[in-house]
Amino acid sequence: MEHMPQVIRKTSPYLRRPQAKVSRMMSDVVIALIPVIIFAIYSFGWSAVWILLASTLSMTLTEAIYYWITSPKGETAFTLSNYSAVVSGLIFGLTLADNTPIWVVVITGVLGILMAKLFFGGLGQNIFNPAALARVLVAVNFATLSTYQANIPIIDGEAGATVLQTLNESGNLFNADILNHIPLWQLFTGIGVPGSLGEVSALLIIVGGLYLALRHSFEVRIPVVFIATVFGLASAVAVYQGLGIWYPLMHVFSGGVMFGAVFMATDPITSPITKPGRIYFAFALGFVTFIIRLFGALPEGVVFSILIMNMFVSAFDYFKWSNPRFTTKGSVIFAGVVVAAIAVVLVGVSYVG
Amino acid sequence: MIKKSRKVRDYKELTKALPTMRFLEPESVYIHLQNGRCKTYDLYVKEGDYVKLGEVIGIRHGGFFEQPIHATVSGTVGTVSKKLHRTGRKVDCVEIRNDFKETYHESIVDRTDQAIAELTQDDMVQILKEKSLVGLGGSGFPSYIKLATKEKIDTVVINAVECEPYLSSDYRLILEHPRRVIAGMTYIMQALHVKTGIIAIKKSKDPLYQVLTQVIKGKFPEYDIQVVKLGDYYPQGWEIEVFRNALGIDVPHGELPMKYGVIGFNVSTAAGVYDAIKHNLPVTKRYFTLTGDAIKYPQNYRVKVGTSVKKLIELSDGFKEDYDKVNIIMGGPMMGVSTVSCDVIVSKTTTSVIVLQDTDYEEQPCVRCGSCVYSCPAHLEPVQIMNAVKRNDKDVMKGLGAYKCIECGLCAYVCTSKIHVTDYVRKAKRLIG
Ligand code: SF4
Numbered sequence: 086m087e088h089m090p091q092v093i094r095k096t097s098p099y100l101r102r103p104q105a106k107v108s109r110m111m112s113d114v115v116i117a118l119i120p121v122i123i124f125a126i127y128s129f130g131w132s133a134v135w136i137l138l139a140s141t142l143s144m145t146l147t148e149a150i151y152y153w154i155t156s157p158k159g160e161t162a163f164t165l166s167n168y169s170a171v172v173s174g175l176i177f178g179l180t181l182a183d184n185t186p187i188w189v190v191v192i193t194g195v196l197g198i199l200m201a202k203l204f205f206g207g208l209g210q211n212i213f214n215p216a217a218l219a220r221v222l223v224a225v226n227f228a229t230l231s232t233y234q235a236n237i238p239i240i241d242g243e244a245g246a247t248v249l250q251t252l253n254e255s256g257n258l259f260n261a262d263i264l265n266h267i268p269l270w271q272l273f274t275g276i277g278v279p280g281s282l283g284e285v286s287a288l289l290i291i292v293g294g295l296y297l298a299l300r301h302s303f304e305v306r307i308p309v310v311f312i313a314t315v316f317g318l319a320s321a322v323a324v325y326q327g328l329g330i331w332y333p334l335m336h337v338f339s340g341g342v343m344f345g346a347v348f349m350a351t352d353p354i355t356s357p358i359t360k361p362g363r364i365y366f367a368f369a370l371g372f373v374t375f376i377i378r379l380f381g382a383l384p385e386g387v388v389f390s391i392l393i394m395n396m397f398v399s400a401f402d403y404f405k406w407s408n409p410r411f412t413t414k415g416s417v418i419f420a421g422v423v424v425a426a427i428a429v430v431l432v433g434v435s436y437v438g
Numbered sequence: 439m440i441k442k443s444r445k446v447r448d449y450k451e452l453t454k455a456l457p458t459m460r461f462l463e464p465e466s467v468y469i470h471l472q473n474g475r476c477k478t479y480d481l482y483v484k485e486g487d488y489v490k491l492g493e494v495i496g497i498r499h500g501g502f503f504e505q506p507i508h509a510t511v512s513g514t515v516g517t518v519s520k521k522l523h524r525t526g527r528k529v530d531c532v533e534i535r536n537d538f539k540e541t542y543h544e545s546i547v548d549r550t551d552q553a554i555a556e557l558t559q560d561d562m563v564q565i566l567k568e569k570s571l572v573g574l575g576g577s578g579f580p581s582y583i584k585l586a587t588k589e590k591i592d593t594v595v596i597n598a599v600e601c602e603p604y605l606s607s608d609y610r611l612i613l614e615h616p617r618r619v620i621a622g623m624t625y626i627m628q629a630l631h632v633k634t635g636i637i638a639i640k641k642s643k644d645p646l647y648q649v650l651t652q653v654i655k656g657k658f659p660e661y662d663i664q665v666v667k668l669g670d671y672y673p674q675g676w677e678i679e680v681f682r683n684a685l686g687i688d689v690p691h692g693e694l695p696m697k698y699g700v701i702g703f704n705v706s707t708a709a710g711v712y713d714a715i716k717h718n719l720p721v722t723k724r725y726f727t728l729t730g731d732a733i734k735y736p737q738n739y740r741v742k743v744g745t746s747v748k749k750l751i752e753l754s755d756g757f758k759e760d761y762d763k764v765n766i767i768m769g770g771p772m773m774g775v776s777t778v779s780c781d782v783i784v785s786k787t788t789t790s791v792i793v794l795q796d797t798d799y800e801e802q803p804c805v806r807c808g809s810c811v812y813s814c815p816a817h818l819e820p821v822q823i824m825n826a827v828k829r830n831d832k833d834v835m836k837g838l839g840a841y842k843c844i845e846c847g848l849c850a851y852v853c854t855s856k857i858h859v860t861d862y863v864r865k866a867k868r869l870i871g
C-alpha cells in the first residue's frame with residue numbers, strides 16, 4: 086500500500102442525500118416567484134421594481150449587517166448564502182400595494198426581519214414569518230398609505246379597492262353585482278385586477294406552486310388544505326345564502342389567499358413539523374382567514390391569520406399529542422373540529438347577513 | 439426535500455457482478471477472545487500449541503451464555519494481543535499461525551441426511567450452541583437461543599434484503615450457494631416444526647429470485663418456501679419492516695417477533711446453520727464485501743474469520759490516490775461503525791468493510807422541513823428529539839419515544855440542512871437509556 090490516507094473516525098451514517106440543500110430549497114422559491122414577479126412588473130411598472138428592490142435589499146442588508154455586528158468573524162449562522170432573506174424580502178414586497186411609499190417598505194422590511202427572525206436567533210429559530218410580520222406592520226402602522234391601485238382603470242370608479250373591500254363597503258357581503266366589475270376569469274388570471282403586486286394572478290401562483298411541488302421544496306398539503314378550507318367554508322355559506330359558485334371562487338382567487346397559501350403558509354420554519362400537524366395547521370389558517378374576512382373586513386386577513394397561527398405552531402408540535410402518523414383518534418377529533426368550524430361560520434353569517 | 443424519502447443510493451454496482459474471491463489462506467488469523475456481548479474468557483491453549491481447524495481453543499463468557507471459541511485454520515498458537523474489534527474498541531485476540539494444511543479437527547464429521555432427519559429441536563439447539571453460531575448479519579445474537587424458542591412458530595423468514603448501500607456479500611452468497619442457504623433454512627423449519635418459509639429479497643434483485651425459485655423447485659419440492667420480493671427502499675432489511683411487508687405482521691417496539699409466530703434469520707446465518715448441522719462445522723469463513731469509493735478494486739471475498747482487513751485492502755490494491763482522508767467502516771455505510779485504522783480483524787459478524795472518502799458536510803441551521811419526520815421508519819420525530827437534546831429535556835425525549843430509534847441513519851441521510859440528526863437521537867437514547 087503505497088498510498089496511506091489518514092483514517093478519520095466518524096459516526097454513521099456516512100452518506101448524505103446529494104440533492105438535499107437549504108440553498109436549493111430557498112432558490113426554488115425564488116424561481117417559483119419569477120412568473121409572479123414578471124407579471125407584477127408588467128402590471129404595475131417601475132413601482133413594482135422599486136418596491137421589490139427596497140423590500141429585498143432592506144431585509145438582506147439588515148441580516149448581513151446584523152451578523153456583521155453580532156459575529157464579526159462571520160463564524161456563526163450567517164444565513165444570507167442560503168437565500169432565506171432574499172425569499173422573505175421578495176415575498177414581503179409582493180404582498181404590498183403598488184403605491185406603498187418606499188420609505189415605508191424599508192422601515193417595515195428592516196423591522197420585520199429584525200423582530201421576526203434575527204431577534205429569535207436567525208434562520209430556523211424564528212416563530213413568525215418575517216414577510217408576514219413586515220406586511221402586518223405596514224397594515225397596522227401605515228394603513229392609509231397602502232391602498233390598492235392597478236394601472237388599468239377600474240370601471241364605475243371602484244379604483245383603489247379590491248374585490249373584498251368593495252364587497253365589504255357595498256354593505257351587502259353577498260352581492261353578486263361585484264362580478265359585473267371584475268369577472269372571475271380576470272380574478273383567476275389577475276389581468277386588470279387591483280390588488281397587491283404579487284397576489285393578483287392565481288394562475289401564475291399555481292404555476293409556481295406546481296414547480297415547488299415537483300421539486301419537493303414545499304409541503305404541498307398546506308396550500309391545498311388551506312385553499313380547500315376557504316373554498317369549503319365559502320361554499321357552505323354560498324349554499325346557506327343561496328349564492329352561486331362564484332362566491333367561493335371569488336374568495337379563493339382574491340385578496341392574497343392563493344399567494345399566502347402557496348408562498349407564506351408553507352414556510353417550513355413557521356409551520357408544524359408533522360404531516361398531520363401541517364394539515365391541521367392549514368385548516369386552521371383557512372378558517373381564521375375566512376372568519377377575518379367575514380367579520381373583520383380586513384384585506385390583510387391572510388397575513389394576520391398566518392401570524393396568529395404561527396403562535397400556535399409549538400402547540401401543534403407539543404410532544405404529548407403530536408404524532409408523525411394519522412391516528413384514528415386524531416382524525417375523529419379533526420372531523421369534529423371541521424364540523425364545528427362550519428357551524429361557527431354559518432351561525433356567524435346568519436348574524437352578519 | 440420536504441417529502442418522505444427512503445431511497446438511498448446503493449452503489450452496489452461496484453461489486454454486485456463480481457464473483458467472490460476466495461481468500462482463504464492468510465499467514466495468521468487473529469481470533470477474538472472478547473466481543474460486544476462477552477467480556478471475559480478462558481483460553482485452553484498456550485503459545486506454541488498445535489491446533490486444528492474447527493478445534494475449540496477457549497470459551498467466551500457472556501451474561502447469560504457461553505460461546506466456545508474455534509480455530510479457523512490449523513497451525514500453531516501465537517501470542518495474545520489487543521486488536522481492533524468491529525465495535526471500534528480494542529479486544530484481546532489470539533494469533534494462530536497458519537500451517538496451510540487445512541487439517542480438520544476430528545469433531546468435524548458430516549451427518550447423514552438420515553441422522554439429520556432424526557434431530558429434534560433440542561439436538562439442533564445443542565449443536566448450534568457447541569458451534570457457537572450467532573446472527574451473522576451483524577447482530578451477533580446467539581442463534582441457539584433464538585432457535586430454542588418455545589413459542590409456536592408459523593413462518594421462518596430468511597432475510598436476504600441487504601438494503602445497506604454498497605453491500606453485496608449476501609447477494610453473492612445466494613447466487614453462489616443457494617442450496618446451502620435453503621438447506622439451512624429447512625433445518626430451522628424442521629427444528630421448529632414449521633411448514634412454511636419465506637425468503638425475502640429486494641425487488642431489484644431478480645437473479646436471486648430466479649436462482650432461489652429454481653433450486654426450491656428442483657431440490658426442495660416438498661417444502662413450502664416462497665421467495666418474496668420486497669420494496670427497494672431503505673431500511674427494508676430491518677427485520678420488523680421485512681415482517682410487515684412480507685407477512686403483514688406488525689411487531690410493536692420491544693416485543694419479540696416469535697410471539698407473533700415468526701422468526702427471522704439472516705442469509706449467512708442460514709448458511710451457518712447448514713454448516714453446523716450438516717458438517718458439524720463452526721463458522722470459519724465468511725462472505726465479505728470490501729468496497730467504497732476510496733478503494734481501488736472493490737471486491738467480494740470469502741475470508742477466514744480472523745483475517746486482517748489490512749491484508750484484504752492490499753489485495754484490493756490499496757487506497758485510491760485521490761483522497762487524503764478516508765473513513766473505514768465496518769458494516770454498511772448507514773449503520774456501520776467507523777474505525778481508527780485499517781488494522782482490524784474480520785470477525786464472524788463483520789459483513790463488510792467500506793472505505794469512503796472522508797467528507798465534511800457543512801451543517802446549516804435546521805429549517806424544520808420535516809423530511810426527517812416523514813422518513814423515519816420507526817415513526818419518530820427526530821428533529822424534535824434533537825431539540826429536546828439541545829435543551830437537555832429528558833421528559834420530552836422519553837415522550838417522543840427516542841428509545842425506539844433503530845439508528846438506521848435515515849434522518850441524517852435525508853436532512854435538508856445536512857445535520858447529523860442521528861447522532862442527536864443516539865445521544866437521547868443514551869441519556870434516557
Ligand atoms: S436513526 Fe432513528 S430517528 Fe433517525 S430515522 Fe432512523 S429510526 Fe428514525
Ligand code: SF4
Pocket residue numbers: 803804805806807808809810811820821849852853854855856857859
Ligand atoms: S433536522 Fe434536517 S430534516 Fe429534520 S426538519 Fe430539520 S432540516 Fe429538516
